Amino acid sequence: MNKQYWSRRIADIEPYIPGEQPKDKKYVKLNTNENPYPPSPRVAEAVAKVAASDLRLYPDPDCAALKKTLAEFYGLRPEQVFVGNGSDEVLAFSFLAFTDEDTPAVFPDITYSFYPVYGEFFGTNCRIVPVREDFTIPLEQLMKNDGTVVLTNPNAPTGIGLSLDEVEQILRANPDHAVIVDEAYIDFGGESAVKLIDRYENLLVIQTFSKSRSLAGMRAGFALGNESLIAALNAVKNSVNSYTLDRMALAAAQAAVEDRAYFYDTCSRIAKTRETTTGKLRELGFFVLPSQANFVFASHERVPARILFRRLREEGVLVRYFDKPRIDDFLRITIGTDAEMEILTATLKRILEEQR
Numbered sequence: 001m002n003k004q005y006w007s008r009r010i011a012d013i014e015p016y017i018p019g020e021q022p023k024d025k026k027y028v029k030l031n032t033n034e035n036p037y038p039p040s041p042r043v044a045e046a047v048a049k050v051a052a053s054d055l056r057l058y059p060d061p062d063c064a065a066l067k068k069t070l071a072e073f074y075g076l077r078p079e080q081v082f083v084g085n086g087s088d089e090v091l092a093f094s095f096l097a098f099t100d101e102d103t104p105a106v107f108p109d110i111t112y113s114f115y116p117v118y119g120e121f122f123g124t125n126c127r128i129v130p131v132r133e134d135f136t137i138p139l140e141q142l143m144k145n146d147g148t149v150v151l152t153n154p155n156a157p158t159g160i161g162l163s164l165d166e167v168e169q170i171l172r173a174n175p176d177h178a179v180i181v182d183e184a185y186i187d188f189g190g191e192s193a194v195k196l197i198d199r200y201e202n203l204l205v206i207q208t209f210s211k212s213r214s215l216a217g218m219r220a221g222f223a224l225g226n227e228s229l230i231a232a233l234n235a236v237k238n239s240v241n242s243y244t245l246d247r248m249a250l251a252a253a254q255a256a257v258e259d260r261a262y263f264y265d266t267c268s269r270i271a272k273t274r275e276t277t278t279g280k281l282r283e284l285g286f287f288v289l290p291s292q293a294n295f296v297f298a299s300h301e302r303v304p305a306r307i308l309f310r311r312l313r314e315e316g317v318l319v320r321y322f323d324k325p326r327i328d329d330f331l332r333i334t335i336g337t338d339a340e341m342e343i344l345t346a347t348l349k350r351i352l353e354e355q356r
């Protein structure tokens with residue numbers, strides 16, 4: 001392609017590749033960790049109300065109502081909350097705010113694959129820490145205090161969680177740098193670090209509305225941390241776009257947080273389905289990592305993941321396959337409804353029989 005007009009900044013970048021959203025036919029879609037349940041009914045009501053009246057006006061650039069609702073839910077003050085257009089945006093702003101040439105981003109080799117893209121794009125150095133053979137994170141290697149540690153907890157795509165005690169050890173060992181904990185999947189069974197915020201001023205917790213609150217299509221994410229970290233994120237945001245969240249997203253997100261009963265119910269249903277699915281996959285000869293997320297990471301004892309991925313796709317079941325060293329014999333399978341997971345396991349059973 002002719003890149004004559006491209007800035008030097010982007011000439012050589014390798015952008016992140018999102019999971020596919022195919023349009024050719026209807027799939028059982030278990031590839032991008034979306035929630036199988038619709039958002040709370042209160043979300044539709046809130047959005048309809050906004051659509052009918054206020055869209056002519058700019059949204060609140062401070063997102064005060066949503067911040068207040070989140071602060072109440074998490075037992076914090078609104079000054080400890082930042083909201084953005086999906087947590088990918090919050091993460092991008094965090095890389096800009098807390099890493100640079102002298103302050104590297106420190107993260108595992110097996111984790112959310114957007115981190116190295118941000119690092120590259122923003123001219124941050126990255127120190128990559130290989131996970132252990134069993135995919136757990138070597139804590140001792142995060143105690144070196146030379147940069148901004150970025151962790152997904154529970155980790156993706158493995159689903160393995162760190163305990164609160166482990167997160168606290170990392171915070172204590174890195175008082176001179178921010179520690180970013182991306183809790184995209186925390187509501188499905190992990191131990192959130194939010195309760196450490198008042199004790200560790202270097203802690204930034206990032207969460208999303210896309211997974212546990214069924215709002216991937218709306219684009220809303222948030223960060224929780226001490227005021228100075230939040231002020232840094234606001235400085236970045238207000239240097240790029242003051243209105244990252246539109247009125248519908250603000251209303252939807254607020255309604256989703258307010259409906260606590262619906263949130264707890266759907267999260268616990270997904271956690272339950274994850275446990276039954278894990279059992280069934282093991283019966284079919286899969287090695288399944290212990291997951292605290294809304295997906296499982298699984299490898300078959302006999303049939304390569306690449307083949308299973310392709311055959312499942314042909315059969316109308318979409319999962320995620322990463323053609324990358326160390327994980328190229330694994331499938332990442334999002335937890336759907338019980339009915340969807342029955343289709344998955346039945347289809348796998350047939351495929352495994354034909355692969356004898």
Ligand SMILES: *Cc1c(COP(=O)(O)O)cnc(C)c1O
Pocket residue numbers: 033085086087088089112152156182184207208209210216219220221
């Ligand atoms: C899904 C995901 C995100 C992004 O969420 P959005 O809010 O939809 O941008 C961030 N981090 C991890 C680890 C994720 O899996």
